[in-house]
Amino acid sequence: MASLKSWFSIPRGSHFSLANIPFGVISTSSSSTPRVAVAIGDYALDLEAFAANNGFSALSTIQPHQSVFSQPSLNAFAALGRPLHAVVRKYIQSIFFENTPYPDVLKTNDSLQKQVLIPLKEVKSHLPLKIGDYTDFFAGYHHAYHCGVMFRGEKDAMQPNYKHLPVAYHGRASSVVVSGTPIRRPHGQILENPGAEKKVPIFSQCRKLDFELELGAFVCTPNPRGEPVSVDHAEQNLFGLVMMNDWSARDVQSWEYIPLGPFNSKNFGTSISPWVVLMDALEPFKVKGIENDADVLPYLKQKGDATVYDIQLQVDLKTQTGNSATITKTNGRHLLWSYPQMLAHHTITGCNLQSGDLLGSGTISGTSPSERGSMLEQSENGKQAVKIANGEDRTFLQDGDEITFTGVCGTDDEALVGFGHCTGKIEPALDLGL
Amino acid sequence: MASLKSWFSIPRGSHFSLANIPFGVISTSSSSTPRVAVAIGDYALDLEAFAANNGFSALSTIQPHQSVFSQPSLNAFAALGRPLHAVVRKYIQSIFFENTPYPDVLKTNDSLQKQVLIPLKEVKSHLPLKIGDYTDFFAGYHHAYHCGVMFRGEKDAMQPNYKHLPVAYHGRASSVVVSGTPIRRPHGQILENPGAEKKVPIFSQCRKLDFELELGAFVCTPNPRGEPVSVDHAEQNLFGLVMMNDWSARDVQSWEYIPLGPFNSKNFGTSISPWVVLMDALEPFKVKGIENDADVLPYLKQKGDATVYDIQLQVDLKTQTGNSATITKTNGRHLLWSYPQMLAHHTITGCNLQSGDLLGSGTISGTSPSERGSMLEQSENGKQAVKIANGEDRTFLQDGDEITFTGVCGTDDEALVGFGHCTGKIEPALDLGL
Numbered sequence: 001m002a003s004l005k006s007w008f009s010i011p012r013g014s015h016f017s018l019a020n021i022p023f024g025v026i027s028t029s030s031s032s033t034p035r036v037a038v039a040i041g042d043y044a045l046d047l048e049a050f051a052a053n054n055g056f057s058a059l060s061t062i063q064p065h066q067s068v069f070s071q072p073s074l075n076a077f078a079a080l081g082r083p084l085h086a087v088v089r090k091y092i093q094s095i096f097f098e099n100t101p102y103p104d105v106l107k108t109n110d111s112l113q114k115q116v117l118i119p120l121k122e123v124k125s126h127l128p129l130k131i132g133d134y135t136d137f138f139a140g141y142h143h144a145y146h147c148g149v150m151f152r153g154e155k156d157a158m159q160p161n162y163k164h165l166p167v168a169y170h171g172r173a174s175s176v177v178v179s180g181t182p183i184r185r186p187h188g189q190i191l192e193n194p195g196a197e198k199k200v201p202i203f204s205q206c207r208k209l210d211f212e213l214e215l216g217a218f219v220c221t222p223n224p225r226g227e228p229v230s231v232d233h234a235e236q237n238l239f240g241l242v243m244m245n246d247w248s249a250r251d252v253q254s255w256e257y258i259p260l261g262p263f264n265s266k267n268f269g270t271s272i273s274p275w276v277v278l279m280d281a282l283e284p285f286k287v288k289g290i291e292n293d294a295d296v297l298p299y300l301k302q303k304g305d306a307t308v309y310d311i312q313l314q315v316d317l318k319t320q321t322g323n324s325a326t327i328t329k330t331n332g333r334h335l336l337w338s339y340p341q342m343l344a345h346h347t348i349t350g351c352n353l354q355s356g357d358l359l360g361s362g363t364i365s366g367t368s369p370s371e372r373g374s375m376l377e378q379s380e381n382g383k384q385a386v387k388i389a390n391g392e393d394r395t396f397l398q399d400g401d402e403i404t405f406t407g408v409c410g411t412d413d414e415a416l417v418g419f420g421h422c423t424g425k426i427e428p429a430l431d432l433g434l
Numbered sequence: 435m436a437s438l439k440s441w442f443s444i445p446r447g448s449h450f451s452l453a454n455i456p457f458g459v460i461s462t463s464s465s466s467t468p469r470v471a472v473a474i475g476d477y478a479l480d481l482e483a484f485a486a487n488n489g490f491s492a493l494s495t496i497q498p499h500q501s502v503f504s505q506p507s508l509n510a511f512a513a514l515g516r517p518l519h520a521v522v523r524k525y526i527q528s529i530f531f532e533n534t535p536y537p538d539v540l541k542t543n544d545s546l547q548k549q550v551l552i553p554l555k556e557v558k559s560h561l562p563l564k565i566g567d568y569t570d571f572f573a574g575y576h577h578a579y580h581c582g583v584m585f586r587g588e589k590d591a592m593q594p595n596y597k598h599l600p601v602a603y604h605g606r607a608s609s610v611v612v613s614g615t616p617i618r619r620p621h622g623q624i625l626e627n628p629g630a631e632k633k634v635p636i637f638s639q640c641r642k643l644d645f646e647l648e649l650g651a652f653v654c655t656p657n658p659r660g661e662p663v664s665v666d667h668a669e670q671n672l673f674g675l676v677m678m679n680d681w682s683a684r685d686v687q688s689w690e691y692i693p694l695g696p697f698n699s700k701n702f703g704t705s706i707s708p709w710v711v712l713m714d715a716l717e718p719f720k721v722k723g724i725e726n727d728a729d730v731l732p733y734l735k736q737k738g739d740a741t742v743y744d745i746q747l748q749v750d751l752k753t754q755t756g757n758s759a760t761i762t763k764t765n766g767r768h769l770l771w772s773y774p775q776m777l778a779h780h781t782i783t784g785c786n787l788q789s790g791d792l793l794g795s796g797t798i799s800g801t802s803p804s805e806r807g808s809m810l811e812q813s814e815n816g817k818q819a820v821k822i823a824n825g826e827d828r829t830f831l832q833d834g835d836e837i838t839f840t841g842v843c844g845t846d847d848e849a850l851v852g853f854g855h856c857t858g859k860i861e862p863a864l865d866l867g868l
Contacts, residue, residue, distance in 0.1 A: 132566075133608050138694060159692050160633040165623050169694035170604040170701070174567050174786050175659055184660040186783035189599050189731065199594040203731045225609055225703070226618040228866065249783070258593050260572060260603035261695020267604070268783040269659070297623065297637045299868050349620035349683070349702040350864070352608050430784070432662065434733050 004415055005098040007107050008117075010041035015408055015418020017041075018096055019284075021089045022275035022419075023074055023240070025126040028118055034072040034126045037118075038092055039275050039420070044123045045092070049116045058102050059091050073130040074276065078220040078239040079355040085220070085239070086280050125274035127178045128242070129218050129356040134171040134270070135346060136214075136246060136360035138162075139337040141290045143363040146377050163294035166337035166345045171246075172267035176358065179273050179422040185209055185399060185429040186268040188252035201255055205429040208250035208382065209397040212363040213315055213373030213405060215332055216244035216272055217339045218356065225352035231302045234340035237353070240276040241309070243405045243422040244360055247271070250376055250396070272358075273405070273422035281417050285310045285409040290336045299348055300341050307338035311419070313364060313407045315373065320400025323389040327378060330371040332407070334364050399428040438849055439532040441541050442551075444475035449842055449852020451475075452530055453718075455523045456709035456853075457508055457674070459560040462552055468506040468560045471552075472526055473709050473854070478557045479526070483550045492536055493525050507564040508710065512654040512673040513789040519654070519673070520714050559708035561612045562676070563652055563790040568607040568704070569780060570648075570680060570794035571600050573771040575724045577797040580811050597728035600771040600779045605680075606701035610792065613707050613856040619643055619833060619863040620702040622686035635689055639863040642684035642816065643831040646797040647749055647807030647839060649766055650678035650706055651773045652790065659786035665736045668774035671787070674710040675743070677839045677856040678794050681705070684810055684830070706792075707839070707856035715851050719744045719843040724770045733782055734775050741772035745853070747798060747841045749807065754834025757823040761812060764805040766841070768798050833862040 004018040016022060016039040026037045026044050035048035047055075047069035056062050061084065068076040077085075095106050106112055138144055144167075148157030161167060177183075186209075189201040220239035223229045229237055246266060253265030286306035311332030318324035337345075342359055365372040372378045375396050378386045385393035397403070402425040408418035438452040450456065450473040460471045460478050469482035481489075481503040490496050495518065502510040511519075529540050540546055572578055578601075582591030595601060611617075620643075623635040654673035657663045663671055680700060687699030720740035745766030752758035771779075776793055799806040806812045809830050812820045819827035831837070836859040842852035 133606060135697075161623075161635070161689055161692065164635050165690060167690070167694055168697050170606055170697065172567060172604055172785060173607075174788050174791070177659070184784050187662070187733075188783055189595075200729070201595070201598050201731070203733060225611070226861075226864070228621070228864075252783070255595055256599060256601070257693070257695075258595065259691070259695070260601055261691070261693070263569075263602050263604065264779070264783045264785070267780070267785040295634070297635070299621075299637060299866070345698070346701070349622055349686070349698045350618050351606060351698070351701040354608050357608070427660075430660070430662075432733070 006096045007098050008096050012413045014041045015416055015420050017415050018093050019415040020281050020417045021092050022277045024128050024275045025073055026123045028123060036069040036074060036077060042120050043117045044120055046116045046118060053112055055105055061087055074128050075130050075356040081221050082236055085278055089278055089280060125178055128274060128276050131173040131176050131358045132354045132356050134173040134176055134358040135168050136171040137342050138167040138362040139335045140362045140364045141336040142334055142367050143365040143373060146365060150381055163292055166342045169261045175267055176270045176272060179271055182427045183247055183269045183424045184427045186249050187429060187432060188249055188264050189255055190251040191255045203434060206249040206252060210248045210250050210375045211403045212246040212248055213313060213328060214244040214246050214363055215361040216242045217359045218276060219353045220355055222354045223347055223352055226350040228347045228350060229343055231300060231340050231344035234343040237343060238279050238339055240278040242276055243273040243407045243419045245271040245405060245422055245424055246360060271422055271424045273419050275420055277417060277419055282309050287333050289333060289338055292336055299344060302338060302340055308333050308335045311407050311409050316404045317388060318402045319388055319392055323392045325388045327386055328373055330364055330366040330373055332364060334366055335361060397426050399426050401426050440530045441532050442530050446847045448475045449850055449854050451849050452527050453849040454715050454851045455526050456711045458562050458709045459507055460557045462557060470503040470508060470511060476554050477551045478554055480550045480552055487546055489539055495521055508562050509564050509790040515655050516670055519712055523712055523714060559612055562708060562710050565607040565610050565792045566788045566790050568605040568610055568792040569602050570605040571602040571776050572796040573600055573769045574796045574798045575770040576768055576801050577799040577807060580799060584815055597726055600776045603695045609701055610704045610706060613705055616861045617681055617703045617858045618861045620683050621863060621866060622683055622698050623689055624685040625689045637868060640683040640686060644682045644684050644809045645837045646680035646682055647747060647762060648678040648680050648797055649795040650676045651793045652710060653787045654789055656788045657781055657786055660784040662784060663777055663781045665734055665774050665778035668777040671777060672713050672773055674712040676710055677707040677841045677853045679705040679839060679856055679858055680794060705856055705858045707853050709854055711851060711853055716743050721767050723767060723772055726770055733778060736772060736774055742767050742769045745841050745843050750838045751822060752836045753822060753826055757826045759822045761820055762807055764798055764800040764807055766798060768800055769795060831860050833860050835860050
């Protein structure tokens with residue numbers, strides 16, 4: 001990794017080392033129009049300004065496409081396809097190399113540095129892509145198993161279809177928001193006494209508000225309607241990953257979900273981290289997922305063993321009083337189904353995916369209690385409180401609680417490929433006067 | 435209705451009488467850029483050309499907004515809100531009145547007539563709105579009941595939540611297509627022997643391909659995230675209705691849907707009729723829906739009895755060999771939940787709906803076999819064939835079958851408010867070599 005030494009000061013331990021180069025959409029107080037950027041160390045490189053000042057003049061393949069960097073979303077850049085993403089990412093890396101072949105572009109160009117490198121703390125991040133459709137899978141095996149045990153007992157924990165297909169549902173795209181956006185506690189119908197014979201709901205604020213620790217993949221290359229994407233080609237249609245918090249109203253969910261699945265319990269907000277880590281940046285961290293002992297149908301059989309990613313994931317909860325704790329440490333590898341398998345299954349009917357579509361992994365949990373990616377699992381559906389600090393504990397989320405996800409690949413402090421953070425704070429429910 | 439007499443020749447029995455004025459998006463061979471139009475009799479009135487030729491010069495309120503008619507979708511027009519829709523619709527009606535107050539605009543202007551009135555048979559219809567999110571409800575009571583009887587028996591036919599909330603799931607927006615678009619038979623996982631103890635799926639073309647007769651409502655006015663819309667205000671946020679065919683792969687559905695609901699069984703295509711009938715045009719046809727004997731929570735209690743629409747709905751099936759039959763006659767009134775109730779429920783969590791979002795009603799069936807809005811119900815899940823003609827019959831759809839929905843309000847042949855048709859023909863599955 002010697003070649004990744006940079007003339008630019010990138011703090012040790014930064015998620016945004018030269019090995020990463022994640023893409024996002026930013027604005028600043030002096031320039032409020034959202035545009036495309038990459039994150040490097042503690043800075044954003046404003047690609048609109050960089051392109052306008054001939055930053056890409058050495059890169060002929062990107063010349064005809066430079067307008068993508070002036071867009072308020074990454075959709076147009078994503079739609080250029082993975083070969084061009086790779087060219088742009090490598091070029092940006094090379095600009096920052098200690099021994100860059102293009103010193104005039106930025107290394108020795110102080111005035112351009114001042115213009116295009118903006119401290120991240122001065123940057124406002126926006127939703128990185130305009131999401132057409134959002135699909136949420138259920139590929140976190142330990143989560144599915146543990147929820148199954150809680151609700152149906154060990155014997156029937158896994159549904160018969162679980163190991164044969166990547167179970168999924170269509171989610172709500174309009175309420176996907178960027179990290180930092182507050183989440184208002186929703187109202188809904190809940191059953192106060194689910195065990196009663198006569199099931200009559202009450203109207204209430206959600207009392208079992210939860211987070212779900214997920215990864216989200218963005219689609220770059222669309223497939224036409226009617227044309228499935230093969231599992232071995234599917235990775236070429238994926239742009240990159242973000243962390244995703246699929247906020248969930250568990251009490252609303254358990255009453256509403258039969259027979260058509262979760263609806264209101266999931267449609268009030270989904271948070272994603274602002275910087276999209278490209279598939280190429282994740283390639284060195286591929287690992288084997290959870291072994292599937294079912295006889296998987298050919299359209300889901302993927303070549304090679306390493307199909308998921310070794311991403312160290314962490315959840316921190318900070319309460320309104322300032323107490324905080326790391327409540328989850330787990331890993332992105334705990335998936336039964338890989339993203340190429342999810343995409344191949346999604347399109348096997350001919351369903352058309354579009355540039356900017358978001359695919360959630362499903363909640364990612366490990367096997368032990370401290371590895372579980374939701375309060376539902378950690379608290380055994382409210383039965384045991386999770387300790388925070390100074391006597392505070394939680395079963396589900398309280399008003400003012402802030403949840404922060406952190407995700408990072410690698411151990412070399414000078415070459416981390418990280419996702420930064422995905423945060424969201426719970427606001428009290430509206431007074432609806434009902 | 436004497437005032438609806440027109441100087442323009444509108445055939446008796448036309449769905450597009452002056453009482454209607456539905457909006458759509460068209461292109462023509464001589465002008466291939468999609469733009470906004472209304473349907474009148476056998477003609478489309480090209481509103482882009484009409485506006486460009488001072489057609490709206492007498493209508494000062496629409497002057498600042500005329501660019502909406504040059505858009506490739508109705509989203510911008512819809513977002514203007516219902517008061518402006520009403521103004522535009524009434525103005526267009528008045529232009530066509532026998533005793534129009536604006537004779538110079540079109541009645542006596544032969545050259546403009548030639549320019550802006552295009553025979554419908556020369557018009558290509560496009561998807562009328564760009565759909566952000568598509569939600570499919572399950573409000574057709576008789577459909578829910580009959581499916582419940584088929585799968586769980588009479589005693590447990592209705593799920594406990596059904597009468598308390600409008601059950602729904604998020605659908606797939608990208609594969610919503612305009613009437614006339616062919617639908618390719620999907621592949622998927624199916625269980626050949628669902629009763630077997632060991633459940634191992636096979637990969638197959640769908641063998642139980644079905645239609646679902648639905649209405650679809652488009653949202654016009656958005657609500658901000660975090661802010662529910664009250665049931666009595668909800669109608670103001672609705673643009674208009676279309677007919678909708680929620681094509682379904684029943685064998686895929688029954689295997690995949692536990693526990694998160696239908697996914698691949700519904701994501702390969704949904705057809706809608708091209709002309710959006712505005713809520714104002716439907717107002718005279720409001721009727722009482724199905725009585726709900728549950729104690730509905732206050733946020734779903736709607737003022738007034740007439741909350742759904744008396745729309746005569748019909749399904750015709752034409753086979754590849756040319757045999758055809760009307761297989762369903764039913765009515766839009768067979769809903770337990772109204773659109774305002776659906777919208778109020780959808781947003782009670784704070785879920786933000788956007789201009790162009792589509793809300794499906796769920797399958798609309800009456801009580802008798804010939805009133806059922808799907809083959810699943812008509813054939814009792816494949817157990818009894820439905821007669822077409824000349825010895826041909828169907829349990830589910832075969833390749834080459836064409837399904838046509840027709841919907842119309844009213845009995846006065848000179849003042850019908852109709853939806854036209856929503857058609858789709860089944861293409862054979864792709865050979866995937868699997």
